[in-house]
Amino acid sequence: MKSVVLCASPRVDGNSRALAEAFAEGSISAGSEVELIDLSESVSGLLRDCRTCRGEDGRCSIKDGYSSLLLDSLLPADAWIYATPLYYYGMAASLKNFFDRIVCYQSASYPDHQVVIEGIRGKRSGLLVSAEEKNQASTLGLVNQVQEISRYFKHEFVETVIGSGNRRGEVRFDPTDPLAAARSLGETIFTAHHSDYDMDSERSNAVWPESRDAADAEGPYADS
Ligand SMILES: Cc1cc2nc3c(=O)[nH]c(=O)nc-3n(C[C@H](O)[C@H](O)[C@H](O)COP(=O)(O)O)c2cc1C
Numbered sequence: 235m236k237s238v239v240l241c242a243s244p245r246v247d248g249n250s251r252a253l254a255e256a257f258a259e260g261s262i263s264a265g266s267e268v269e270l271i272d273l274s275e276s277v278s279g280l281l282r283d284c285r286t287c288r289g290e291d292g293r294c295s296i297k298d299g300y301s302s303l304l305l306d307s308l309l310p311a312d313a314w315i316y317a318t319p320l321y322y323y324g325m326a327a328s329l330k331n332f333f334d335r336i337v338c339y340q341s342a343s344y345p346d347h348q349v350v351i352e353g354i355r356g357k358r359s360g361l362l363v364s365a366e367e368k369n370q371a372s373t374l375g376l377v378n379q380v381q382e383i384s385r386y387f388k389h390e391f392v393e394t395v396i397g398s399g400n401r402r403g404e405v406r407f408d409p410t411d412p413l414a415a416a417r418s419l420g421e422t423i424f425t426a427h428h429s430d431y432d433m434d435s436e437r438s439n440a441v442w443p444e445s446r447d448a449a450d451a452e453g454p455y456a457d458s
Pocket residue numbers: 243244245247248249250251318319320321322323324364365366367368372398399400401402403
C-alpha cells in the first residue's frame with residue numbers, strides 16, 4: 235500500500251513539511267510505501283480557461299509536472315494525504331490549484347477521463363495542517379473543505395492532524411505533540427476505523443471491536 239503526501243507549503247523545511255515527514259516515518263514503520271511531493275516544485279501553472287487552453291486532442295496544454303503528478307504518482311496510490319499550512323483560514327494556494335486542475339482531467343473533453351475518475355475513487359485520505367492560531371474555529375473551513383472533496387472523490391477521509399507553530403519547525407514544540415499524531419496517522423492510514431455512515435450502512439451498534447467482544451461476554455442484554 236502506498237500513500238502520496240502533497241506538501242503545499244513554499245517553505246520546504248517548515249511545519250507542515252515536518253508533519254508530512256512524521257507521517258512518512260509512521261507509514262514506513264508500518265511497512266507501507268510513501269512519497270512526499272512538493273507541490274511548488276512540480277506544479278507551476280494555474281488553471282486557465284479550458285476552452286482556449288486544451289489541445290486539439292483534448293489534453294491539458296499547461297506545460298508543467300501536473301499530468302505526471304496526477305497520472306503517474308497519484309492515481310496508482312492508495313491514499314492521498316494533504317500537508318498544508320493554514321493560509322487566511324484555508325489551504326495554501328498550491329493545494330487549491332492542485333484540486334482545481336483535476337477538472338481538466340475528469341471532464342468529458344479529456345480523452346481518458348473515465349480512467350482518471352476510476353483511478354481517483356476508492357482511496358483513503360488525510361489532512362495535516364500547521365497554523366499559528368490555536369483557536370479550533372480557524373481551521374474548520376479547511377477541514378470541512380477537504381472532507382467534502384474527499385466525499386466527492388469517494389475517498390475515505392481518516393483524520394486531521396493540526397499542529398501549532400509559526401517559526402520554521404516550531405511545531406515540534408507544540409505540547410499536544412502533533413508530530414506523534416502524524417506518525418500515528420502514517421502507521422494506521424490503511425487500518426484506522428473509518429466512520430462516515432449512510433443511513434443504510436450495515437454496521438454493529440458498537441463502534442469498537444473490543445466493545446463488541448465485551449458485550450458478547452456480558453450476555454444478550456448487555457448492549458440494550
Ligand atoms: C500567507 C500566510 C497566511 C497565513 N494565514 C494564517 C491564518 O489565517 N491563521 C493562522 O493561524 N496562521 C496563518 N499563517 C501562519 C502559518 O499557518 C504558520 O506559520 C504555519 O506554521 C506555516 O506552515 P509552514 O511552516 O509549513 O509553511 C499564515 C502564514 C502565511 C505566510
